[in-house]
Amino acid sequence: MADADQINQPTANRSFNDAMVVDANASRLDGVAKVTGRARYARDVTVPGMLYVQGIRSPWGVGKLAAIDVPAAKAIPGVVDVVVERDTGEYDGDWIGHVVAESRLALRRAMRALAPRWERGEPKVGIDPGQVVLDAPDEGASAAYRRAAHIFEAEYSTPVQTHSALETHGLVVEHRGESAIVHASTQGTFAVAEEIARFIGLPRSRYEVRCEYVGGGFGAKFQIGREGSTAATVAAATKRSVHSFCTRREEHLDTGNRPSSHIKVKLGVARDGAILGGQIAVFGGTGVARGGGGASIPSRRYALGEVSAKTTNVRFNAGAPRAMRAPGHPQGAFAEELMLDEVAALAGVDPLELRLRLDTDESGARRAMYRAGAEMIGWSRRHANGAVPEEGGPIRTGLGVGSTSWGALRGPAQAEIVVHRDGAVELRSGAQDIGTGFRTVIGIAAADALGVPLESIDVRIGRSTLPEGPASGGSVTTPSVTPAVIAAAQDAKRQLLEVAAQRLGVAAARLTIVGGNLRDGERVALAWADLCRLLPTESVVGSGRFDGRGGTLFGEGHSHGVQFAEVEVDIETGVIGVRRVIAFQACGRILCRKTAESQVIGGVIQGLSYALFENRLLDRKTGAMVNPNLEAYKILGSVDMPVIEPILWSDATQTGARGLGEPPVIPTAGAVACAVLNAVGAPVRHLPMTPDKVLAAVDAAAAQPAGQPADGRPRREGGAA
Amino acid sequence: MQTLGLSSAAAAVGGAAQEARAAIAEAAGPTTLGPDPVAVRLTVNGLRQEITIDPATTLLEAIRGELGLTGCKEICDRGACGGCSVLVDGKLVVSCMMLAIDAEDRRIETVEGLATGDQLTALQEAFIRHDALQCGFCTPGLVVACTALLREHPKPTLEQIKRGISGNLCRCGTYTNIFNAVLDASGQPVPADPAPPWPANGGA
Numbered sequence: 001m002a003d004a005d006q007i008n009q010p011t012a013n014r015s016f017n018d019a020m021v022v023d024a025n026a027s028r029l030d031g032v033a034k035v036t037g038r039a040r041y042a043r044d045v046t047v048p049g050m051l052y053v054q055g056i057r058s059p060w061g062v063g064k065l066a067a068i069d070v071p072a073a074k075a076i077p078g079v080v081d082v083v084v085e086r087d088t089g090e091y092d093g094d095w096i097g098h099v100v101a102e103s104r105l106a107l108r109r110a111m112r113a114l115a116p117r118w119e120r121g122e123p124k125v126g127i128d129p130g131q132v133v134l135d136a137p138d139e140g141a142s143a144a145y146r147r148a149a150h151i152f153e154a155e156y157s158t159p160v161q162t163h164s165a166l167e168t169h170g171l172v173v174e175h176r177g178e179s180a181i182v183h184a185s186t187q188g189t190f191a192v193a194e195e196i197a198r199f200i201g202l203p204r205s206r207y208e209v210r211c212e213y214v215g216g217g218f219g220a221k222f223q224i225g226r227e228g229s230t231a232a233t234v235a236a237a238t239k240r241s242v243h244s245f246c247t248r249r250e251e252h253l254d255t256g257n258r259p260s261s262h263i264k265v266k267l268g269v270a271r272d273g274a275i276l277g278g279q280i281a282v283f284g285g286t287g288v289a290r291g292g293g294g295a296s297i298p299s300r301r302y303a304l305g306e307v308s309a310k311t312t313n314v315r316f317n318a319g320a321p322r323a324m325r326a327p328g329h330p331q332g333a334f335a336e337e338l339m340l341d342e343v344a345a346l347a348g349v350d351p352l353e354l355r356l357r358l359d360t361d362e363s364g365a366r367r368a369m370y371r372a373g374a375e376m377i378g379w380s381r382r383h384a385n386g387a388v389p390e391e392g393g394p395i396r397t398g399l400g401v402g403s404t405s406w407g408a409l410r411g412p413a414q415a416e417i418v419v420h421r422d423g424a425v426e427l428r429s430g431a432q433d434i435g436t437g438f439r440t441v442i443g444i445a446a447a448d449a450l451g452v453p454l455e456s457i458d459v460r461i462g463r464s465t466l467p468e469g470p471a472s473g474g475s476v477t478t479p480s481v482t483p484a485v486i487a488a489a490q491d492a493k494r495q496l497l498e499v500a501a502q503r504l505g506v507a508a509a510r511l512t513i514v515g516g517n518l519r520d521g522e523r524v525a526l527a528w529a530d531l532c533r534l535l536p537t538e539s540v541v542g543s544g545r546f547d548g549r550g551g552t553l554f555g556e557g558h559s560h561g562v563q564f565a566e567v568e569v570d571i572e573t574g575v576i577g578v579r580r581v582i583a584f585q586a587c588g589r590i591l592c593r594k595t596a597e598s599q600v601i602g603g604v605i606q607g608l609s610y611a612l613f614e615n616r617l618l619d620r621k622t623g624a625m626v627n628p629n630l631e632a633y634k635i636l637g638s639v640d641m642p643v644i645e646p647i648l649w650s651d652a653t654q655t656g657a658r659g660l661g662e663p664p665v666i667p668t669a670g671a672v673a674c675a676v677l678n679a680v681g682a683p684v685r686h687l688p689m690t691p692d693k694v695l696a697a698v699d700a701a702a703a704q705p706a707g708q709p710a711d712g713r714p715r716r717e718g719g720a721a
Numbered sequence: 722m723q724t725l726g727l728s729s730a731a732a733a734v735g736g737a738a739q740e741a742r743a744a745i746a747e748a749a750g751p752t753t754l755g756p757d758p759v760a761v762r763l764t765v766n767g768l769r770q771e772i773t774i775d776p777a778t779t780l781l782e783a784i785r786g787e788l789g790l791t792g793c794k795e796i797c798d799r800g801a802c803g804g805c806s807v808l809v810d811g812k813l814v815v816s817c818m819m820l821a822i823d824a825e826d827r828r829i830e831t832v833e834g835l836a837t838g839d840q841l842t843a844l845q846e847a848f849i850r851h852d853a854l855q856c857g858f859c860t861p862g863l864v865v866a867c868t869a870l871l872r873e874h875p876k877p878t879l880e881q882i883k884r885g886i887s888g889n890l891c892r893c894g895t896y897t898n899i900f901n902a903v904l905d906a907s908g909q910p911v912p913a914d915p916a917p918p919w920p921a922n923g924g925a
Contacts, residue, residue: 031849034857035841035864037792037832044791104782105775166796166804166858166892215794215858216892248797435856435893594852598898602855605894630890631801638883641896643912 021648023444024593026454030213030439039213042183043245045172050241051080052107053231055250056097056114058089061123061317061623065089065096068116073099076113078106081234089118090288091317092624093253095226100234100242123317123623127157127283131314132262134279140306141266144277148268150346152278156265156335157686158295160285160616161258162251163324164635167215169255170245171228173200173235180207180235184228185245187217187434188471192224193464199229201236209464214434218606219323220256221434222471252628256322257616260285261295263335267304273347273354277305282332286313289320297332301366301403302340302358317623318616323473325603326406326662330610330669334687337402337670341677345385351674352379352401359403361560366403369562369584369649373401376582376645377564386681386701394572397579400674402667404561408588408658409474412548414467415484417446417492420539423532425450425457427488429481431469432462436661437595438477444591445482445657449489451513452528467543475559475659482591482657483546492542496531503534559663560649561585563604565671566642569679571698574691576676578608578642581668586649588658593648599660600646607668609636615688754822761825765790766834776822780814781805783821784831792832792861796890803889806862806869807831813869815888832861835868844868847906848899855893863889867903876907 033039056068065087073082084097099114101107132155137145145151171184171192180202184192186209193209200207214221224232231244246255267278284293293313298304340358344351352374359366374380382399383389389396418426427446433439439459447454460466469481493513500518501508504525512519518526526534566580585600613634617626627633646664669687676694677683681701684693754776762771765788772787781798784790784807793816796804800818807816808830835842844867847853854860863886870877870885877885882903891899901911 027849028852028854030857031852031854032841032845034854034860035832035845035848036836037790037861037864039857040791041794041858043794044785046786046789104786105777164892166794166802166856166890168796214856216856218892248799437855598852598855598893598895601897602894605896606892629799629801630797631799635890635892637890638886638896638899641883641900644897 021590021593022448023454023591026440026444026592026594028437028440028595029443029459030433033213041167041213041215042171042185042211043167043215045174045183046243047172047174047241050172050243051234051238052101052104053227053234053242053244054099054107054111055095055226055230056084056099056111056116057250057254058094058096058118059092059624060089060118060120061091061125061618062121063089064119064121066117066119068114070114072113072115073110076106076109078102079110082110082114091319092618093250093319095254098230120622125316125318125618125620125623127260127262127285127314127316129262132264132281132283134264134266134281135310137279138308140277141279141308144268144305147270147276149271150269152265152267152269152339152343152346154265154339154342154683154685156263156338158261158331158334159614159687160260160318161324161610161614162616162633163218163220163256163322164251164630164633165216165218165220168246168248168251169221169225169227171224171231173231173242175235175239175241177239178206182207182209182232184209184211184224185214185221186211187214187221187432187473189430189432189462189464190468191222191471192228195224196228196232199232199236210462211432212462214432217434217472218325219327219473222323222473225255248630249628252616252633253625254319256324257319258324258327258330259287259293259321261293261331263295263297263332265335265339267339267343269343269347271347273344273349275304275343275358277307280307280309282309282311283314284311285318286315287318287320288315290315292321294328295331295335296328297336299329299332299336299405301360301405302336302355303360304358318618325606325665329662329666330607333402333404333666334611334669334673337400337667338673338677338683338685341400341674342683355401355403361405361558363560365560365586365649366562369560370401373562373564373582373584377566377580382678385678394570396569396571396679398567398569398675398677398679400565400567400671400676400678402563402671402674404563404663404666406475406559406663406666408479408558408656409476410480410546410548411470411476413469413480413484413546415442415469415481415488415544416467417450417485417488417542418539419492419496419532419535419542421532421535423529425452427457427459427485428466429461429469429485430463430466431477431481432472434472436472436477436599437592438472438481440595441478441591441657442481442485445485446489449486450493452516456516456528472661475661475663478591478657478659480546480548484544487544487546488542489544490542491544492540495540495542499534499536500526500531559585559587559658559660561663561667563667563671565668565675567672567675567679569676569694571680574694574698576612576672576689576694578612578672580643580645581608581671582645582647583664584647584649585660585664587660588656590648591657596648596660597646600648600664601644603660603664604644604646604668605636607665608640608642608672611669611672611687611689612636612640613688759822761822763788763821763824763829764826765829766831774821776820778821779817780807780819780821780824780829781816784816784829790831790833794858794861796858801890802859802862803866803886804859804862806865806889808865808869811872813866832865835864842868844871844902844906847902851898851902851905851911853895853898853902855895859889859891863891863899867899870903871907876909877903879904
């Protein structure tokens with residue numbers, strides 16, 4: 001077992017800068033499987049004779065089941081069982097029972113035959129704006145207000161965003177009598193293995209969880225949900241295979257979301273724009289959950305003086321949140337970035353200049369990004385907020401900027417590298433690739449450490465019977481597993497070199513493996529196949545383990561980032577067109593440039609979609625979601641796309657690989673909101689920035705002299721649920 | 722129960738066979754199929770197969786469930802995301818919005834039929850090279866949609882690419898790289914990486 005303590009140091013034979021990108025050209029190892037349709041997702045698995053399960057769910061925010069025709073459903077040919085557990089529902093999509101059938105068609109017919117009759121109660125559907133108030137200021141805030149030249153007050157809100165992974169939640173239990181394979185769409189192979197133990201009726205040694213391909217997770221797929229636990233229970237009872245996946249509608253209603261927030265801010269601002277302190281109150285929606293609401297503001301990326309912050313969870317009749325890509329952060333960053341631009345306008349300071357003054361990053365990385373980005377986007381041409389261009393016309397342009405930071409979170413992980421006598425190399429990690437590029441990234445780490453080409457490594461992942469790795473959350477997978485992989489490669493290499501040294505009669509210290517060849521000093525001593533043929537056993541197994549120490553959320557090793565956005569706003573239609581986003585992102589050592597850039601681009605796109613479109617809308621009267629689909633729940637599409645330029649930042653102070661799932665999604669909405677303020681002259685404080693709210697901001701700006709700073713009074717734009 | 726007249730109206734594309742059938746249906750009054758399963762001949766990727774299905778089965782369900790070709794995905798199940806895109810008589814169709822019985826005797830191409838053995842198409846190669854995929858769940862639909870686009874516009878502009886795939890949703894956010902892949906596959910220049918105006922290694 002190799003020691004992983006030194007793994008995150010740059011290797012000795014490479015210059016430091018080169019070590020920052022380990023492989024600049026490698027393409028995703030599962031590319032062929034994905035572009036040919038051969039990649040088999042859990043949703044694609046069918047087992048002959050399998051049963052199908054679907055939930056019976058409440059259609060209203062508050063519902064009481066008055067009648068349901070269970071006998072009629074049971075009478076449908078192919079229906080195996082109908083279970084109604086309770087007769088009340090607390091939110092649209094609340095699971096109250098399920099149907100088991102031999103086919104999808106029988107399932108559909110049974111669902112219709114149930115013809116449930118529901119009585120509707122009075123739901124609470126969101127955060128009541130009336131409750132969004134500040135407490136009496138404490139001593140620090142009071143002092144800030146007394147010393148202030150300006151008092152800035154504003155209220156921001158963010159909607160519920162659903163994860164909308166394209167593969168819905170669910171799993172297939174392939175039951176084989178005395179054992180089972182669980183094909184799960186999950187971002188936590190081992191989490192599923194652990195959770196399903198309570199339902200599947202088999203010891204852990206008798207089932208395996210598989211998820212070789214996962215159609216997106218974004219934080220919502222750590223748990224098996226009712227759809228998974230019911231499938232396992234039915235499989236255990238019948239000893240038959242069971243298929244259970246949410247419909248798109250269920251996916252929106254009951255598989256988690258990024259919760260809504262209302263954020264009230266009151267700050268004391270000095271004449272030069274310095275923020276002296278104040279109060280921030282966050283009211284975070286939790287749906288029917290008891291916690292999990294909120295927004296990460298203040299973020300600690302800016303020195304805001306003495307700010308007292310308070311979070312209040314607000315329960316109402318809607319599906320519960322789950323972690324979503326940087327939980328709490330995009331909400332907080334939207335409010336914080338826009339707040340900074342409004343404060344800058346109030347004090348007559350350039351918003352970039354204000355950020356450079358308030359930035360708390362002692363490494364200086366973010367300041368360097370601010371300066372580089374300003375040059376790239378042409379910040380010097382930024383006009384005053386709401387300035388009308390000379391040529392007239394309805395198009396206004398604006399620039400905005402926002403920042404991000406994510407800690408180097410890590411967890412324990414193991415990995416194995418098996419080198420076979422025929423020369424085959426297997427890399428084994430049970431953790432999963434939900435689209436991040438994990439499969440490719442660990443392959444590159446192994447190839448680099450073992451000294452063989454990437455193509456020669458067969459990467460096996462996504463199985464609970466392989467060495468344990470973390471769930472894909474908190475951007476931990478890459479930084480946790482790669483040290484274990486490198487340690488495993490070093491262990492395998494040491495064993496190979498020992499065998500070779502003995503057989504060749506030379507000192508092991510003289511031998512190395514480079515480009516797949518055994519070298520004795522500079523001389524190629526043996527080709528890979530000949531080296532492996534020397535093995536006295538069929539294979540050697542290199543084992544690696546990483547203990548997970550050496551990183552905390554706000555500890556050493558941050559992935560800093562800065563994003564610049566350029567927008568154009570049509571003040572006659574209220575439509576925002578984002579032209580360009582430049583995304584600087586530090587991430588330590590970059591193992592695979594292509595997949596790293598994709599993570600950044602993807603984060604920006606999800607941030608743009610959050611800024612402009614996404615909104616889970618509940619009917620105020622019934623509590624029913626009015627857009628539980630993919631045509632009315634609008635997600636950014638190809639025609640909405642700006643130019644996005646990801647810039648992977650080589651942060652010289654960091655040498656380890658860090659995850660990239662969360663950091664790039666954080667600042668985008670805030671940067672766009674600042675650009676919109678710059679374009680139209682008044683803020684849109686409520687996401688999504690739909691045309692109605694933009695037009696209200698245009699009206700608000702028209703009501704004040706052009707170029708006048710925003711005064712912070714609440715505008716007329718509509719509130720979000 | 723389904724009638725041919727109704728199912729034809731629900732189909733996403735027109736076609737000679739369908740028109741002919743509609744004319745027959747009109748002349749004879751609506752023909753009723755079901756509730757019993759019916760035999761349907763589907764020609765998918767050049768292979769003609771007969772399956773027996775409930776007449777309400779969509780083309781998507783038939784391709785995935787009966788023929789075992791799981792490349793096309795069921796994502797929204799109502800024509801909003803393009804994840805189930807296939808080509809029917811060369812035209813791009815969302816197969817969740819078409820009944821299998823309406824695809825009878827028509828030429829159906831799925832993502833599985835694009836490559837010749839292990840020889841990928843130039844577009845598929847470009848998708849991989851430009852990392853135009855992440856989780857990969859939308860990828861088969863996008864590969865099919867881009868294939869249709871390139872057959873119609875061998876050298877599409879960026880605007881044509883954006884419009885050409887506007888019926889396909891990707892949640893991971895691969896659009897930038899898809900644009901580049903299509904440009905590259907059609908022999909057009911791809912926007913270069915930005916030249917950063919600062920020294921390497923962030924000036925550190």
